Amino acid sequence: xxxxxxxxxxxxxxxxxxxxxxxxxxxxANYPGVTVDKKSATLKFQxxxxxxxxxxxxxxxxxxxxxxxxxxxxxxxxxxxxxxxxVDASNLRRNLYLTFQLLELGKPIVMILNMMDVAERRELxxxxxxxSEMLNIPIIETVGTKRGGKKKEILNAIxxxxxxxIAEPFKIDYMEFESFISKIEKMITYDSxxxxxxxxxxxxxxxxxxxxxxxxxxDTIKDMTSSIHAKHDLDVDxxxxxxxxxxxxxxxxxxxxxxxxxxxTLTAKADRIILNKWLAFPVLGFIIYLIYQLSxxxxxxxxxxxxxxxxxxxxxxxxxxxxxxxxxVPMMTDFGIWMxxxxxxxxxxxxxxxILFALIAILEDVGYMPRMAFIxxxxxxxxxxxxxxxxxxxxGGAFVGGCAVPGIMATKGIADDxxxxxxxxxxxxxxxxxxxxxxxxxxxxxxxxxxxxxxxxISTVTLFIALIVARLTTSTVLQNRETAPFIMELPPYHxxxxxxxxxxxxxxxxxxxxxxxxxxxAVAVVLFVLLQFPGVSTEKKAEFSQQMNKALSQFDxxxxxxxxxxHVDEVSEVSALINLYDSYKAQRMLAGSKSAVxxxxxxxxxxxxxxxxxxxxxDKEAKKxxxxxxxxxxxxxxxxxxxxxxxxxxxxxxMFGRALEPLTQYAGFDWRVNVAFLSSFAARExxxxxxxxxxxxxxxxxxxEESLAQDGTYTPIHAASMLLFMILTPPCIATMxxxxxQTNSYRWMLFAIFFPTALGVVLSVLFFTLALKFNWSGxxxxxxxxxxxxxxxxxxxxxxxxxxxxxxxxxx
Amino acid sequence: MTQTTEATLYLCDxxxxxKGIIQHCxxxxxxxxxxxxxxxxxxxxxxxxxxxxLRDPIEIGIHNCLVTIRRSEAALLKVEAA
Ligand SMILES: Nc1nc2c(ncn2[C@@H]2O[C@H](COP(=O)(O)OP(=O)(O)OP(=O)(O)O)[C@@H](O)[C@H]2O)c(=O)[nH]1
Ligand SMILES: [Mg+2]
Numbered sequence: 048x049x050x051x052x053x054x055x056x057x058x059x060x061x062x063x064x065x066x067x068x069x070x071x072x073x074x075x076a077n078y079p080g081v082t083v084d085k086k087s088a089t090l091k092f093q094x095x096x097x098x099x100x101x102x103x104x105x106x107x108x109x110x111x112x113x114x115x116x117x118x119x120x121x122x123x124x125x126x127x128x129x130x131x132x133x134v135d136a137s138n139l140r141r142n143l144y145l146t147f148q149l150l151e152l153g154k155p156i157v158m159i160l161n162m163m164d165v166a167e168r169r170e171l172x173x174x175x176x177x178x179s180e181m182l183n184i185p186i187i188e189t190v191g192t193k194r195g196g197k198k199k200e201i202l203n204a205i206x207x208x209x210x211x212x213i214a215e216p217f218k219i220d221y222m223e224f225e226s227f228i229s230k231i232e233k234m235i236t237y238d239s240x241x242x243x244x245x246x247x248x249x250x251x252x253x254x255x256x257x258x259x260x261x262x263x264x265x266d267t268i269k270d271m272t273s274s275i276h277a278k279h280d281l282d283v284d285x286x287x288x289x290x291x292x293x294x295x296x297x298x299x300x301x302x303x304x305x306x307x308x309x310x311x312t313l314t315a316k317a318d319r320i321i322l323n324k325w326l327a328f329p330v331l332g333f334i335i336y337l338i339y340q341l342s343x344x345x346x347x348x349x350x351x352x353x354x355x356x357x358x359x360x361x362x363x364x365x366x367x368x369x370x371x372x373x374x375x376v377p378m379m380t381d382f383g384i385w386m387x388x389x390x391x392x393x394x395x396x397x398x399x400x401x402i403l404f405a406l407i408a409i410l411e412d413v414g415y416m417p418r419m420a421f422i423x424x425x426x427x428x429x430x431x432x433x434x435x436x437x438x439x440x441x442x443g444g445a446f447v448g449g450c451a452v453p454g455i456m457a458t459k460g461i462a463d464d465x466x467x468x469x470x471x472x473x474x475x476x477x478x479x480x481x482x483x484x485x486x487x488x489x490x491x492x493x494x495x496x497x498x499x500x501x502x503x504x505i506s507t508v509t510l511f512i513a514l515i516v517a518r519l520t521t522s523t524v525l526q527n528r529e530t531a532p533f534i535m536e537l538p539p540y541h542x543x544x545x546x547x548x549x550x551x552x553x554x555x556x557x558x559x560x561x562x563x564x565x566x567x568x569a570v571a572v573v574l575f576v577l578l579q580f581p582g583v584s585t586e587k588k589a590e591f592s593q594q595m596n597k598a599l600s601q602f603d604x605x606x607x608x609x610x611x612x613x614h615v616d617e618v619s620e621v622s623a624l625i626n627l628y629d630s631y632k633a634q635r636m637l638a639g640s641k642s643a644v645x646x647x648x649x650x651x652x653x654x655x656x657x658x659x660x661x662x663x664x665x666d667k668e669a670k671k672x673x674x675x676x677x678x679x680x681x682x683x684x685x686x687x688x689x690x691x692x693x694x695x696x697x698x699x700x701x702m703f704g705r706a707l708e709p710l711t712q713y714a715g716f717d718w719r720v721n722v723a724f725l726s727s728f729a730a731r732e733x734x735x736x737x738x739x740x741x742x743x744x745x746x747x748x749x750x751x752e753e754s755l756a757q758d759g760t761y762t763p764i765h766a767a768s769m770l771l772f773m774i775l776t777p778p779c780i781a782t783m784x785x786x787x788x789q790t791n792s793y794r795w796m797l798f799a800i801f802f803p804t805a806l807g808v809v810l811s812v813l814f815f816t817l818a819l820k821f822n823w824s825g826x827x828x829x830x831x832x833x834x835x836x837x838x839x840x841x842x843x844x845x846x847x848x849x850x851x852x853x854x855x856x857x858x859x
Numbered sequence: 860m861t862q863t864t865e866a867t868l869y870l871c872d873x874x875x876x877x878k879g880i881i882q883h884c885x886x887x888x889x890x891x892x893x894x895x896x897x898x899x900x901x902x903x904x905x906x907x908x909x910x911x912x913l914r915d916p917i918e919i920g921i922h923n924c925l926v927t928i929r930r931s932e933a934a935l936l937k938v939e940a941a
Contacts, residue, residue, distance in 0.1 A: 107896030141898050141922045288895035327912040421927045425913035532890045532932050533916060534897065537925040
């Protein structure tokens with residue numbers, strides 16, 4: 048097997064080439080630092096086995112950042128047979144800087160000269176044969192984004208390169224340093240496939256990893272470098288860098304002709320508008336508006352079409368479950384419905400997420416993301432974040448709504464450790480799309496007139512809160528974390544590829560779906576148990592049964608002289624009739640056209656020839672039965688719901704909610720609200736489902752909004768207090784799991800749970816109490832909360848942090 | 860930091876579209892490595908392209924690439940106006 052690693056400078060197209068070779072879909076985007084971990088794939092080609100590893104991009108070989116460490120460990124790995132150096136042809140000189148260091152390693156190298164299309168556009172004429180001759184390596188020109196690529200050619204070159212052994216590796220003349228290099232070379236006893244000279248050079252650069260490897264201690268090197276400094280007044284790092292750049296320059300000038308020196312690139316032209324001092328923010332605002340309009344507004348319209356599909360799915364699952372025996376719903380059925388509801392509530396967002404993530408992918412491909420970091424870095428830095436926090440916050444929902452799971456996953460690339468953790472802790476405050484149904488439920492019930500204004504408050508206050516939290520954490524618990532400088536390449540604009548965008552959007556949506564299918568459903572099981580047990584007391588059960596019997600005897604009285612009486616004179620028959628009636632009604636709601644209704648009718652009739660005519664009556668007598676059935680069905684529904692409520696009231700979660708009441712009452716939450724919030728921990732959607740079902744009184748003509756509003760327990764300030772808590776509410780379980788993954792610590796996970804919860808409780812208690820005291824309306828309360836958050840953010844931005852940004856050495 | 864001559868310029872002092880040549884890099888450790896590997900070496904030509912809308916960071920052109928860097932770091936690079 049040939050072991051191959053793909054190395055190269057950031058954004059040169061390594062992952063693109065990796066995907067071409069392996070057929071795997073590794074994340075590709077137009078900004079440096081996309082790949083953070085290595086990814087590998089194996090493939091077979093002409094009877095040979097290849098293992099290919101995609102590495103993070105590195106400009107050079109220092110070991111300061113995580114990506115460089117990952118890349119370096121692989122290149123040093125003895126097992127690596129061939130290094131494939133992916134080079135950005137439009138940027139050859141700088142890319143050669145790394146190429147030289149790879150050549151010095153002494154391993155077989157194949158160069159892939161990628162982005163030839165860009166080089167052509169820039170009117171660069173590259174003499175590839177000459178370059179190949181000068182460096183003594185095979186070179187293949189590619190355009191990675193073009194279909195087909197040059198898979199065969201590349202693999203052939205790799206397989207050929209794997210068979211040669213390098214007698215004398217490439218050599219750069221380091222002039223005054225040569226004597227020291229050979230001195231160290233003699234000190235190295237370490238046996239390796241890597242060139243000794245290379246190890247010596249790195250040792251002279253005081254590279255920790257290498258020093259450990261070759262067993263030379265730091266002081267020896269220090270003595271050497273200071274003696275060089277004394278003798279020649281030369282700094283090792285700077286001189287090495289200069290020598291390498293000079294060599295690159297020589298090669299560059301021999302092999303490349305710039306046909307048009309003063310080419311004003313398209314990128315430069317576009318940047319003059321997009322990054323213009325006055326236009327940058329309006330352009331950003333416009334892009335945000337566009338995303339909002341396309342994904343949220345249109346996406347919701349799209350869900351009108353996808354929802355019936357999900358509802359059909361649900362109905363289908365329900366038909367598989369054991370039917371209820373009058374008001375006694377089997378546990379199995381309850382459970383099934385609960386699980387299906389939990390899943391489809393989340394799946395309902397798939398169209399919105401798809402549009403949203405596709406648009407974000409376009410922004411990533413075009414190259415706007417690093418420019419957004421450029422525009423916003425100043426603001427972010429004031430609060431301890433980093434220009435690179437932009438993408439995670441956007442995915443999390445900073446614009447318009449999103450999901451914290453992909454958001455937190457995207458924090459990996461942030462070089463600044465403090466900002467990375469702060470970003471992980473703030474992404475969950477963004478506008479989780481799943482909170483929207485909860486907001487609309489409460490807004491619809493209590494703030495019909497001010498819905499727009501309230502929604503504006505809710506969705507923008509999150510940014511202030513995130514900034515405040517970031518500032519608080521970075522100046523306290525994260526104070527001592529390492530920071531990193533903000534130096535980032537702004538890549539040239541690219542046209543996004545259709546397949547790339549589609550792929551990336553589907554990958555992120557798939558991540559979301561996986562979350563639904565695994566974590567959320569697992570938690571839904573737990574919640575179900577907590578809500579079902581210990582169950583209804585025997586007395587209550589008897590009471591419900593009695594009520595059911597009364598309803599049954601009423602039904603019986605109405606139909607006993609009917610000609611169809613024989614069809615429904617037994618309880619089991621009545622029970623079947625009710626179930627048939629309910630299931631027909633549910634499916635009828637989804638059947639839009641006349642022909643759909645007709646075929647539905649036919650199907651039902653075929654299945655229950657005896658009872659269906661009573662559900663869909665054709666004659667007078669049947670109509671009578673149908674009418675009585677409707678009444679009985681209603682009574683039955685009411686009892687089912689009462690049973691369910693009784694169960695929740697008695698349940699473990701209910702008890703827990705009641706136990707919290709003494710505290711939460713100050714925020715205006717009674718135990719039922721507590722239960723809703725507790726269950727929202729699984730997935731935010733559950734809050735609505737739970738609240739809705741607690742308030743469902745069986746009056747089916749009332750919407751949940753109406754029944755909440757008419758219930759009379761809550762006033763608008765109660766609702767505002769709930770909204771406030773929901774804004775701050777701790778992230779859902781799925782988010783917690785990714786927080787754990789990304790911080791690699793349970794402590795941060797616990798912090799991410801308890802800090803927002805505490806903040807939410809304190810703030811909702813505070814504002815609820817103030818609202819009571821000063822007679823605020825719900826809107827007043829929300830506005831005052833908004834203004835306080837905005838003011839605090841502003842004040843914090845004025846206070847200088849002691850360690851703002853990157854600590855730098857003094858200049859001479 | 861001593862202001863020896865009037866001509867002592869730092870990268871952050873360049874005006875829009877002004878060109879300069881790097882003289883010396885006063886950064887240490889990680890920052891130094893990063894700057895060097897991105898081509899900020901003595902003798903390299905750089906162009907100040909623009910400030911961010913909020914003045915910080917700045918965008919510069921170096922070796923045909925566009926690079927953004929914060930002012931606090933740009934203040935470590937001594938340049939000579941070209
Ligand atoms: N025009 C053009 N674009 C390309 C070519 N190859 C790759 N790209 C694009 O360049 C960008 C960077 O590609 P990636 O494959 O993510 O680069 P990478 O080297 O893996 O980057 P890091 O993982 O950040 O080091 C993406 O937007 C690609 O679509 C090419 O040959 N021509
Ligand atoms: Mg990559």
